[in-house]
Amino acid sequence: MKLRGKKSDDKIETQMAPMIDVVFQLLIFFMLTLKIIEPEGDFNINMPIAAPSQQQNDEINLPDIKVRLEAAENGLLNSLKLGGQNLGNDENAFLRLNAEILKIIGRPGNPLTKDVEVEIDADYGLNYEYVIRAVSACTGRFDQNSKQVVRYVEKIKFAPPRREGAPGA
Amino acid sequence: MRIKATKADVNEVDMTPMIDIVFQLIAFFMVITNFENAKADERVKLPKDELAKPVEIKREKELLLQIGFIRNKEGDKLSDPLVFYAGEEIPVLEISPALTRENASYKSIGVDPKDVTVVIRADREVPTGLVQEMIKFSQEAGFEKFAMKATQKQDGN
Numbered sequence: 001m002k003l004r005g006k007k008s009d010d011k012i013e014t015q016m017a018p019m020i021d022v023v024f025q026l027l028i029f030f031m032l033t034l035k036i037i038e039p040e041g042d043f044n045i046n047m048p049i050a051a052p053s054q055q056q057n058d059e060i061n062l063p064d065i066k067v068r069l070e071a072a073e074n075g076l077l078n079s080l081k082l083g084g085q086n087l088g089n090d091e092n093a094f095l096r097l098n099a100e101i102l103k104i105i106g107r108p109g110n111p112l113t114k115d116v117e118v119e120i121d122a123d124y125g126l127n128y129e130y131v132i133r134a135v136s137a138c139t140g141r142f143d144q145n146s147k148q149v150v151r152y153v154e155k156i157k158f159a160p161p162r163r164e165g166a167p168g169a
Numbered sequence: 170m171r172i173k174a175t176k177a178d179v180n181e182v183d184m185t186p187m188i189d190i191v192f193q194l195i196a197f198f199m200v201i202t203n204f205e206n207a208k209a210d211e212r213v214k215l216p217k218d219e220l221a222k223p224v225e226i227k228r229e230k231e232l233l234l235q236i237g238f239i240r241n242k243e244g245d246k247l248s249d250p251l252v253f254y255a256g257e258e259i260p261v262l263e264i265s266p267a268l269t270r271e272n273a274s275y276k277s278i279g280v281d282p283k284d285v286t287v288v289i290r291a292d293r294e295v296p297t298g299l300v301q302e303m304i305k306f307s308q309e310a311g312f313e314k315f316a317m318k319a320t321q322k323q324d325g326n
Contacts, residue, residue: 037209040209040321041221042288042316042318043316044316125297126296128292133218136220149220163298
């Protein structure tokens with residue numbers, strides 16, 4: 001019996017079809033799992049369990065800055081107060097707060113005032129959005145020229161929640 | 170002169186450009202797919218702020234707590250504020266047992282709950298008091314570090 005010798009091909013042909021199948025599967029997987037999310041950042045808050053700021057030490061303690069946010073019935077901001085000073089409730093209130101904080105700390109990164117704490121005392125029913133804006137106004141500001149964040153106060157804490165008698169409670 | 174006749178049994182399509190493009194697409198989708206944030210619940214509409222910068226150093230241990238509302242397609246609230254925790258919806262004031270369980274599970278794997286950062290993703294319309302209550306419950310459960318999430322403000326918002 002004579003076996004017929006096969007003539008070898010000039011070019012080795014790879015099988016493309018399975019690879020393309022798999023590649024399309026991958027493509028579809030990544031397309032379906034794609035979820036466009038806005039970048040998120042966060043603010044650290046300083047709330048040790050030992051709680052309400054009862055650290056007595058001999059250093060000259062700068063008084064805590066107290067920021068008070070009062071809510072209207074519907075959760076919107078009624079007034080923003082720094083200490084006893086009313087800063088209003090409009091869009092610029094937080095800018096004013098930002099400027100006042102800068103006045104208190106002197107200049108950003110001031111070593112004398114780096115331990116200053118800000119206590120945020122908000123009404124129970126106030127929308128959380130305003131608290132974030134207040135925290136942001138105390139934390140620093142975004143410098144448009146250098147595109148950098150200028151830090152004012154690093155230590156932010158919350159006053160205990162006011163459950164009674166607050167609107168929305 | 171003799172012209173050699175080319176023999177073509179099958180009409181072969183050139184696959185190379187298509188594969189090139191498909192690989193490009195795969196690479197693109199792989200790069201922009203973000204598996205890190207996959208835990209973030211879409212029902213929580215975070216507040217926006219320009220100072221909210223993504224963390225540069227990734228925290229080792231974090232516990233994500235999300236407070237939001239169930240909303241309809243128009244964005245109207247259909248429920249009271251709820252904590253979206255482990256696939257369940259729990260009223261904020263009843264979250265304590267879950268936090269105690271978290272504490273126990275961290276301890277069982279040898280992690281001090283004091284080193285765990287509680288990351289709070291709260292909806293912009295949640296009453297602040299509830300966020301504070303949740304911080305209080307977390308403190309009672311033994312957690313100490315907190316961070317609050319916000320989305321980066323885009324220009325014009």
